[in-house]
Amino acid sequence: MKTKVAIIGSGNIGTDLMIKILRTSNILEVGALVGIDPSSDGLARANKMGVSTTAEGIDGLVKMPGFNEIKILFDATSAGAHAYHDKVSREHGKTMIDMTPAAIGPYVVPVVNLDKLLDAPNINMVTCGGQATIPMVDAVKKVAHVHYAEIVASIASKSAGPGTRANIDEFTETTSRGIEAVGGAQLGKAIIVLNPADPPVMMRNTVYALSEDTETELIRKSVEEQVAKVQEYVPGYRLKQEVQFERIGDNTPIHIPGHGDFSGIKTSIFLEVEGAAHYLPNYAGNLDIMTSAALKTAERLVELRKDA
Amino acid sequence: MDKDSKRKLYIQDTTLRDGMHAIRHGYSLDQVRTISKALDKAGVSAIEVTHGDGLCGTSFNYGFGTHTDLEWISAAAEVVENAKLTVLLLPGIGTIEDLKAAYDAGARSVRVATHCTEADISKQHIEWAREAGMDVACLLMLAHMNEPKPFAEQAKLMESYGAHCIYVTDSAGALLVDGVVDRFKAMHDILDPKTQTGMHAHNNLGLGIAFNIAAIEQGASRIDGSLAGMGGGAGNAPLEVFVAVADRMGLNHGCDVFGLMDAAEDLVRPLQDRPVRVDRETLSIGYAGVYSSFLRHAENASKLYGIDTRDILVELGRRKMVGGQEDMIVDVALDLAKATQDSQRGAL
Secondary structure: OOEEEEEEOOOHHHHHHHHHHHHHOOOEEEEEEEOOOOOOHHHHHHHHOOOOEEOOHHHHHHHOOOHHHEEEEEEOOOHHHHHHHHHHHHHOOOEEEEOOOOOOOOEOOHHHHHHHOOOOOEEEOOOHHHHHHHHHHHHHHOOOOEEEEEEEEEEEHHHOOHHHHHOHHHHHHHHHHHHHHOOOOOEEEEEEEEEOOOOOOOEEEEEEEEEOOOOHHHHHHHHHHHHHHHHOOOOOEEEOOOOEEEEEOOOOOEEEOOOEEEOEEEEEEEEEEOOOOOOOOOOOHHHHHHHHHHHHHHHHHHHHHHHO | OHHHOOOEOEEEEOOOOHHHHHOOOOOOHHHHHHHHHHHHHOOOOEEEOOOOOOOOOOEOOOEOOOOOHHHHHHHHHHHOOOOEEEEEEOEOOEOHHHHHHHHHOOOOEEEEEEEOOOHHHOHHHHHHHHHOOOEEEEEEEOHHHOOHHHHHHHHHHHHHHOOOEEEEEOOOOOOOHHHHHHHHHHHHHHOOOOOEEEEEOEOOOOOHHHHHHHHHHOOOOEEEEEHHHOOOOOOEOEHHHHHHHHHHOOOEOOOOHHHHHHHHHHHHHHHOOOOOOOOHHHHHHHHHOOOOOHHHHHHHHHHHHOOOHHHHHHHHHHOOOOOOOOHHHHHHHHHHHHHHHHHHHHHO
């Protein structure tokens, strides 16, 4: 029997996750899609696909007849709204998988730390940019200590809904912290850019890691192995260019103001994420990587609980 | 224009912010003090001091600064007596936390900049700044990439969040004079008359001063410029030149022309390790319509990968890359290098 879940938020991310579960999951079943706007496209889509809906937010969900059977809640709203959703979720003993950058619970990036944190009542999925880039920081860190890692995520304007737009600071802050806490960089920095080009541009991520000196071949191999692991749940995730290296000598170190001088190797990783086009077209890799990571996390959670 | 030629213009200097791009964010604290002091003495209304890409811009992607923003801002705050101290913030790079720290270091005016179609990512920053009592101007960047009417609608959004002033920001130096005029007309059609408008020019097509004059004729009250044009690409409208022109036109600008000329010549031009001028590369930026601060990064990539700078810039323009996507410069260079290799292989 499939485990029932509910998705809070009927915007781009919530709707994409709903369609993804319906089409691909043998483990999960969508018990409800929860919105606050009765005229939203996401709720209309759910009704068409036979998924129960409410337009009265999480309070409406609690009142729904099937609420007791729902084990896992996904939050696809915004950081500001998440605190209340978390409170209600805990009161009813549900597990919350948080896709907003609220970061109340520990960060999970499936290829890096999935099994370590799954007993927490609230799990945070960092950000779309974090899901795309933290695996790469981790790949470099497996080979050499990372002094500093920086990521630039570019997404198509059309794929950034009002929640993302109102939470730009939360994106950069949460991603930076995730680069440190999960990626293992001593210092993390994140930048996001919205590009309105038409036709829309594919999600791009660039990762710069400044690590201690080592064989560049070891870094290249570690990065390529990690890309293959991410591809297992995000098929459109790929290296756009060969991994680039630059040796930073002790005589010409990189000066990071406020932090000091660093030498070693600068690794530049150019990624592209093509979405599965479950809701928005394939340029929206940012939706796909977030919802794929959340789905993978929930499925693993169910498996582990069955074993236990 | 005669009826309001005595209207006092707000002269916003950008030497210590856009000018950062020209020297790869390399000002020393002493240089910041000396230049700020000269600008203050010469009577500019406001002095912008931040990494070229705004608060927290220091990075691999945009270049690490010699100092933190707070060190630079504090240095300027030590010497500035009259001018308003301004910082730049690009949502997606800097955050409200960074702005709070800048405020504590002495900044009292902020310019919140977004791409010209993405105004709605600036709401939280504008609202915080207004709450803190700061002067708030908003820059709609790469203004040539949005038509006048939708451009004005983006300005209207920023006005609704609390902006005191909206700028036509020609980040690529790619507009023509008519394009400037039409954007101001469209803004003045729908903005509250109390909301000010401003012009931020780049000189890539040699039109920087002309844009400032056209903007004033359309009712703009804030004008950007930098000493010796110090800025991304072919630089901003050179401040000393603009003020000399404004003087001859009888405009009320409140600045000392000779003081600015001296500062440009004695303090700023000697720092330009790459001349700030219209040349093949900077002209290509205006012609291709790409972000002016791509210049030095594209020149680096050109050296590293053996691809002509102009080819890189034109391809970036073709791909419609926007401000902040400096990482795509190396991406494009790698693609072009690969295409060159493939075509050579094909010829054998």
